[in-house]
Amino acid sequence: MTRYTVVIPKSYLDKYTSQSNCFNIASHASLSNGESAWGGLCSESPKGGVTLDNAKQFPGNNWSVYFEFCMDQCKTTVDYTYAWEDLLDFQNGGDYNDLVLQADVIKSSSELKLTFLATARGAGFDHQFKIRIPKQGITGVFGKAGEPAPAYTTDGADYIITVFNSTLQALPPTTQQFYANTVSGSPCTPFAYQEVVLTIDNSFTYNPSRPYNPFITVFPSGQVGTGSSYDL
Numbered sequence: 001m002t003r004y005t006v007v008i009p010k011s012y013l014d015k016y017t018s019q020s021n022c023f024n025i026a027s028h029a030s031l032s033n034g035e036s037a038w039g040g041l042c043s044e045s046p047k048g049g050v051t052l053d054n055a056k057q058f059p060g061n062n063w064s065v066y067f068e069f070c071m072d073q074c075k076t077t078v079d080y081t082y083a084w085e086d087l088l089d090f091q092n093g094g095d096y097n098d099l100v101l102q103a104d105v106i107k108s109s110s111e112l113k114l115t116f117l118a119t120a121r122g123a124g125f126d127h128q129f130k131i132r133i134p135k136q137g138i139t140g141v142f143g144k145a146g147e148p149a150p151a152y153t154t155d156g157a158d159y160i161i162t163v164f165n166s167t168l169q170a171l172p173p174t175t176q177q178f179y180a181n182t183v184s185g186s187p188c189t190p191f192a193y194q195e196v197v198l199t200i201d202n203s204f205t206y207n208p209s210r211p212y213n214p215f216i217t218v219f220p221s222g223q224v225g226t227g228s229s230y231d232l
Contacts, residue, residue: 022070098123118192122182133212137204144195
């Protein structure tokens with residue numbers, strides 16, 4: 001792998017982006033064998049290849065695509081913190097540490113970038129962490145750069161996206177069975193990070209106070225995919 005860094009002068013951005021917080025970057029490579037290559041948001045197709053995000057291709061005959069970058073991505077922010085108790089009968093400690101996640105949202109005119117950081121897990125059950133979001137105006141679902149798109153389904157009006165397929169695998173236990181980052185004095189498990197990028201058009205409706213509905217699917221058997229389950 002060869003890396004090459006391009007520095008864009010701030011004066012150039014100030015001149016051409018005006019008051020906008022976001023700008024587009026086109027990426028293209030001419031290869032030594034005479035071929036060309038493009039770079040952009042791709043998702044794996046069912047046949048094992050890749051499909052390019054058509055919404056981000058320049059018109060005409062060319063090999064370039066573009067992606068959008070927003071200056072907000074340079075900031076480290078936490079928009080939301082979600083916490084669950086995972087028992088239906090509420091016969092628990094009430095400390096809401098069965099699953100704790102931090103989340104961030106960056107929206108531009110053509111993308112909604114969602115980041116999730118699983119920080120703690122004090123559950124005896126396994127879970128899947130999912131989000132529900134209206135389909136209207138969403139033109140593509142992608143994972144973080146270089147990784148496949150997350151699994152998702154639809155129930156008609158909404159997309160249901162699985163961000164973490166198993167919280168037990170994402171936050172494995174340390175010295176205490178099942179527990180990660182919840183027991184005083186125990187080693188700290190590295191946080192689990194996941195990113196979802198949604199390409200959108202102008203028909204997408206955005207509510208900054210509730211951009212999506214987060215929930216977990218709980219597996220009382222202790223392992224995702226086995227036995228019965230319920231959503232919280």
